[in-house]
Amino acid sequence: MHEFSIVSALINQCEELAAENKATGIARVAVKIGALSGVEPQLVKTAFDTFREDGICRGAELEMEIAPLELDCRACGAHSIPDEIAYLCPACQSRDIKVSGGEEMLLMQLELMYD
Amino acid sequence: MCKDCGCSLTSEGHAHHHDHGHDHLMTNPQLNDKKTLSVIHKILDKNDIEAAHNREHFEQHGVMAFNLMSSPGSGKTTLLEHLTNYTDQRYCVIEGDLETSRDADRLKAKGINAVQIQTGSACHLDAFMVHGALHQQPLDNMDICFVENVGNLVCPASYDVGTHKNVVLVSVPEGEDKIEKYPVMFRKADVVFITKCDLLPYFDFDPEVAKAAVLKLNPEAKVINVSVKEPESMKAVAQWFATELAAFNRTLASKTEEPA
Numbered sequence: 297m298h299e300f301s302i303v304s305a306l307i308n309q310c311e312e313l314a315a316e317n318k319a320t321g322i323a324r325v326a327v328k329i330g331a332l333s334g335v336e337p338q339l340v341k342t343a344f345d346t347f348r349e350d351g352i353c354r355g356a357e358l359e360m361e362i363a364p365l366e367l368d369c370r371a372c373g374a375h376s377i378p379d380e381i382a383y384l385c386p387a388c389q390s391r392d393i394k395v396s397g398g399e400e401m402l403l404m405q406l407e408l409m410y411d
Numbered sequence: 412m413c414k415d416c417g418c419s420l421t422s423e424g425h426a427h428h429h430d431h432g433h434d435h436l437m438t439n440p441q442l443n444d445k446k447t448l449s450v451i452h453k454i455l456d457k458n459d460i461e462a463a464h465n466r467e468h469f470e471q472h473g474v475m476a477f478n479l480m481s482s483p484g485s486g487k488t489t490l491l492e493h494l495t496n497y498t499d500q501r502y503c504v505i506e507g508d509l510e511t512s513r514d515a516d517r518l519k520a521k522g523i524n525a526v527q528i529q530t531g532s533a534c535h536l537d538a539f540m541v542h543g544a545l546h547q548q549p550l551d552n553m554d555i556c557f558v559e560n561v562g563n564l565v566c567p568a569s570y571d572v573g574t575h576k577n578v579v580l581v582s583v584p585e586g587e588d589k590i591e592k593y594p595v596m597f598r599k600a601d602v603v604f605i606t607k608c609d610l611l612p613y614f615d616f617d618p619e620v621a622k623a624a625v626l627k628l629n630p631e632a633k634v635i636n637v638s639v640k641e642p643e644s645m646k647a648v649a650q651w652f653a654t655e656l657a658a659f660n661r662t663l664a665s666k667t668e669e670p671a
């Protein structure tokens with residue numbers, strides 16, 4: 297259940313950004329979670345609902361985008377979203393690939409409120 | 412945070428970790444009393460900064476650090492207990508467990524320097540916990556520092572603890588399907604040790620299938636079959652660490668040769 301630690305880091309970030317921007321509330325928190333980031337979206341949601349209660353995130357909506365695994369092939373240049381979890385190019389089978397998405401855990405956007 | 416720890420890291424590389432401002436932050440025009448702030452911010456960036464700090468710490472002492480991860484009971488502590496018979500390298504261990512200092516005690520009984528971190532309810536180590544422990548280790552007298560993570564194939568994979576390489580263990584009784592079931596962990600591995608290979612005759616575990624599963628997730632990973640009861644396999648383990656350490660030391664040497 298490291299989702300709880302991750303969400304508490306997220307809420308911390310939201311609080312800092314709200315303070316920097318002198319906001320009085322947060323209406324929406326948008327995150328991007330890679331399908332292979334190692335966190336379970338449902339647990340992130342539960343953790344967020346639990347932790348947002350006593351801070352500036354109270355009442356904030358969590359918007360979660362799940363990013364699929366995306367590969368760029370260095371051998372044939374193909375960009376692909378493989379349908380199974382395999383780190384090789386579906387077009388040419390090369391293992392010389394670069395991961396361009398699917399492993400990230402990012403805060404993307406905040407909707408800040410002002411009184 | 413390094414002001415608080417009292418450690419004397421002064422290099423420029425170290426300082427710049429701290430002014431990771433929100434300069435990449437873009438603000439959209441005002442809409443009444445709401446404002447949309449677009450940021451692209453790693454959720455675990457505080458941990459990542461601390462991890463980079465730990466790595467610098469290790470490097471300043473000329474120590475290479477390895478993060479050992481596996482499910483509970485795959486043989487992490489046993490491997491560290493036995494490794495001392497096969498290597499001349501001096502190593503110490505940072506142990507992470509939910510409860511007890513049993514693993515650290517086992518290693519100390521073998522004359523290995525070990526510090527226990529009790530994580531309480533946390534199912535993984537993070538860079539802050541490792542930082543607290545690394546200050547208790549006599550790093551100047553060491554070549555390698557092992558971080559034995561909490562036994563768990565899920566959570567530790569999300570945290571950079573400031574080590575240089577990841578070692579993931581999977582034991583024969585667990586079954587080779589664990590690799591496909593926990594892809595994030597095996598994706599992180601620089602080397603996978605298939606442990607308890609002396610038990611292969613009793614289980615339907617095919618090391619070749621396991622190896623293929625690892626390579627599918629991680630084309631660069633090495634896979635080594637290990638049993639603490641088979642000295643040849645332990646020599647191969649020691650050899651892998653020796654090779655890694657030699658490469659690490661070459662990189663360190665070339666870094667320090669460069670004019671500042």
Ligand SMILES: Nc1nc2c(ncn2[C@@H]2O[C@H](COP(=O)(O)OP(=O)(O)OP(=O)(O)O)[C@@H](O)[C@H]2O)c(=O)[nH]1
Binds near residue numbers: 482487514610640
């Ligand atoms: N047969 C056999 N048993 C082994 C081997 N390596 C470890 N074991 C046994 O596996 C059990 C668990 O080993 P540990 O070293 O405590 O495992 P661990 O990964 O450190 O466990 P946690 O720290 O609790 O996650 C012990 O009973 C060991 O004796 C091996 O190579 N062969």
Ligand SMILES: [Mg+2]
Binds near residue numbers: 487488489
């Ligand atoms: Mg152990």
Ligand SMILES: [Zn+2]
Binds near residue numbers: 297534535565
């Ligand atoms: Zn967990």
Ligand SMILES: [Zn+2]
Binds near residue numbers: 370374386388
């Ligand atoms: Zn290709």
Ligand SMILES: [Zn+2]
Binds near residue numbers: 413416417464468
């Ligand atoms: Zn420090």
